[in-house]
Amino acid sequence: MRQIVNTSNGGYEVLEVQEVADVEPESNEVVINVKASGLNFADILARKGQYPDGPSKPCVMGYEVSGVVGSVGDAINKEWLGKEVIATTRFKGQAEQVVVQESQLFEKPERLSFEEAAALPVNYLTAYILITVMGSLQSYESILIHNVGGGVGIAALDIARHIGAKTYGTASKRKHDFLADRGLDYAIDYRNKDWYEELMDLTNGRGVELITDPLGGKEWKRSYKALRATGRLGMFGISSASEGTGGGIGAMWSMLKTVLQMPIFHPLPLLGKNRGVFGVNLGHLWHEPKKAKIWMNQILKGVEEDWVNPHVDATFQFDQVAEAHRYIEERKNIGKVILRP
Incomplete structure (x- = not known):
């Protein structure tokens, strides 16, 4: 699979799309084949070395994805297989595949595109x-x-x-x-x-x-x-x-x-x-998964009731990630910027 790697602190030149081995789930994990990944201002700060919570370089950023469940571990309900989902990710979301716990997983509302769905979790x-x-x-x-x-x-x-x-x-x-x-x-x-x-x-x-x-x-x-x-x-x-x-x-x-x-x-x-x-x-809320699930379910209820309407301003392919960073830094976006594998 391909993933966007922050190779070091710096400008757009430190962003590289690299090929790595496909991921496999542990017994309590789910693998998502990613259709869309969110890009956030924290990713900009992390690239520059200004984000204290970011992982050490080289690293893969990304806090949210939407996609299709490709495989599940032995302890996971097989009904998830093939479902269109949204997930929060503790980094590593800007990749063609991500591994998450079931608690990080939500069914994608039918009326939302994959791009719109990936705009929900962080924002x-x-x-x-x-x-x-x-x-x-x-x-x-x-x-x-x-x-x-x-x-x-x-x-x-x-x-x-x-x-x-x-x-x-x-x-x-x-x-x-x-x-x-x-x-x-x-x-x-x-x-x-x-x-x-x-x-x-x-x-x-x-x-x-x-x-x-x-x-x-x-x-x-x-x-x-x-x-x-x-x-x-x-x-x-x-x-x-x-x-x-x-x-x-x-x-x-x-x-x-x-x-x-x-x-x-x-x-x-x-x-x-x-x-x-x-x-x-x-x-800093990863230790509160029950609360996060309640909040996210309220947001998804808002989607059903039509008062939550994520707006995707621009979509960039993985190999256009530098342009995506620049687009946000220049304050061009109205709403969300999305990366697509």
Whole structure:
């Protein structure tokens, strides 16, 4: 089989498609013949050496796939054979075959293509935890979704609209028409305007109850400042650390600068202002498979009820992986970017 290998930290040249032996399942494992693999911003950071949770190089990245079950171990129900499925993967998802535990496996909704199905696990689980599990967004509240045009952003918009909250989002101007069609109430052009000032104008100086922020650095301080009383800030990424396309010293300096700009949240001001802050890292929830299954089943229920609608912006073949990375880094995508074997 073929797989995408990060050979070392660096630019696009470190990504190689390599041929390796086919995989075989252990007794409690399932082998999926992959039809589509998700590409996430964490993969960009990992390539540059800016992702502390990434495996050591060389490695195969990838957290989510869709495909067809090709073989199962002795302890697995044979009814899985031949089924179209979605799976979460602890790396190694960007390959023609992946091995997973049964707890990582979900039947693919019939109405979704393989590409759309591969867009569900990382983006929608992250958004669901941010908004429903930890953010506790209510129908009478409002939310600011940073990078609302990205994969997690569109997932968050789907969920927030289903709840009935008022939605604000930051995105480049060219994405605004698309987002309006998706139901976003207020789009803010963060590239040409100060998003904080725009949000405060739109809310008559009150701010919002929930903000989902993947930016990191000094933007977390500004997001916290934009919270209304009883507001919550959900932090889930540090995309502002990703400057340039290469790795090495430049990438490490960019990461360090972002970390140094992060705010410190002291308990007393949180008490005084009735605000909360929390973080979400999907990669640190592998020890909670029962919870993850409940959350994923709620998302799949949303697919059935037609309020979860993953949007795939672009699909790249494995040997176009460098172009796929560049596409995300240049913020061209509206929604998900998918890799196909």
